[in-house]
Amino acid sequence: MARIDLQDLAHSYHPNPASDADYALKPMNRVWQDGGAYALLGPSGCGKTTLLNIISGLLVPSRGKILFDGVDVSTLPTEKRNIAQVFQFPVIYDTMSVYDNLAFPLRNRKVPEKQVDARVREIAGMLDLARDLSRPATGLTADAKQKISLGRGLVRSDVAAILFDEPLTVIDPHLKWELRSKIKELHRRLPITLIYVTHDQTEALTIADQVVVMYDGGVVQSGTPEDLFERPDHTFVGKFIGSPGMNVLPCRLEGATAYIGDQAVAVPPVGTPTRGEALELGVRPEYCTLAPAGAGLPVQITRIDDLGRVRLARVTLAGQPMIATVPDGVAINGSEASVTFDPRALHLYEGGFRLQPASGGHHG
Numbered sequence: 001m002a003r004i005d006l007q008d009l010a011h012s013y014h015p016n017p018a019s020d021a022d023y024a025l026k027p028m029n030r031v032w033q034d035g036g037a038y039a040l041l042g043p044s045g046c047g048k049t050t051l052l053n054i055i056s057g058l059l060v061p062s063r064g065k066i067l068f069d070g071v072d073v074s075t076l077p078t079e080k081r082n083i084a085q086v087f088q089f090p091v092i093y094d095t096m097s098v099y100d101n102l103a104f105p106l107r108n109r110k111v112p113e114k115q116v117d118a119r120v121r122e123i124a125g126m127l128d129l130a131r132d133l134s135r136p137a138t139g140l141t142a143d144a145k146q147k148i149s150l151g152r153g154l155v156r157s158d159v160a161a162i163l164f165d166e167p168l169t170v171i172d173p174h175l176k177w178e179l180r181s182k183i184k185e186l187h188r189r190l191p192i193t194l195i196y197v198t199h200d201q202t203e204a205l206t207i208a209d210q211v212v213v214m215y216d217g218g219v220v221q222s223g224t225p226e227d228l229f230e231r232p233d234h235t236f237v238g239k240f241i242g243s244p245g246m247n248v249l250p251c252r253l254e255g256a257t258a259y260i261g262d263q264a265v266a267v268p269p270v271g272t273p274t275r276g277e278a279l280e281l282g283v284r285p286e287y288c289t290l291a292p293a294g295a296g297l298p299v300q301i302t303r304i305d306d307l308g309r310v311r312l313a314r315v316t317l318a319g320q321p322m323i324a325t326v327p328d329g330v331a332i333n334g335s336e337a338s339v340t341f342d343p344r345a346l347h348l349y350e351g352g353f354r355l356q357p358a359s360g361g362h363h364g
Ligand SMILES: Nc1ncnc2c1ncn2[C@@H]1O[C@H](COP(=O)(O)OP(=O)(O)OP(=O)(O)O)[C@@H](O)[C@H]1O
Pocket: 013, 024, 042, 043, 044, 045, 046, 047, 048, 049, 050, 051, 199
């Protein structure tokens, strides 16, 4: 188990990078605590795999260092880093039994057979593989094979870190939730530094204590699932996390009033915008309530979707599309209605970045 330090780490696939745009991974500094569960979450092409490959040793960073427990491992090959990896597709030996597959990483390191046996049975028990131990791995379903891969990743308790690269891709959708919670439970029992790459927010939010959201080669926010939901530091995070994502409405600011078109919204005081970039008001649909016309800011209804648990209204406010929640028992007739905002859930963004509350408010 190890603490992982990324120091001024950056990577470009270009031999002579000239500008920021040439970097697949922009310079970053961060510390991942020993025993923490971290998810790297972001859309395709944002640099997740590049970062994971630097951690695992497949790639030497073009700039900066990576330290495991204070030791610079930047140029060490994978096999010298003492890590376990679980990939998108199962990596197992078809000719071996399930038991021998799970035992392999331990036997490889000459762990005494008695300890191997205890550990294999413990991991098999956690993954519901105990009844399959004597079966040959060949002929098992893709799901079962991937469970074995997970087990092989988790079986050694002396690894510096365990790296998961979208390991649930091949798993049947109805089994995904089960394996997600299994991985979380296993991490609780085995305090290993865990890094989990995914573009699926549900996986990231279930498994990780800290979710590192990446966008365009950089980390835009690292925080708990609650931080990302309640206080997105960037409009990208607001839109990417949550379903549907945060409403982002172009606005102008006069003191503590944001204007969306000609509609005024009282907002919490924020630091003065200094970058001269576009301002936006962000508010999640969960904190926008639809009401009959006259009760709030006027909106025109485009459509109401009944999702069973909740009704969501697509509306326009001063010509800007947004989504609001329709409370139980509220009947809306016609296309004219109004919307009210929970004032504690309003965020202002300049050039995509959240303006910090001036004082007394939440700090992200
Ligand atoms: N071997 C390579 N040579 C050149 N460019 C690369 C190479 N690998 C990745 N890139 C580029 O680096 C950027 C980041 O890619 P990366 O694979 O790290 O993203 P990702 O977030 O893991 O995406 P995905 O989820 O699709 O795997 C992309 O623009 C990609 O085209």
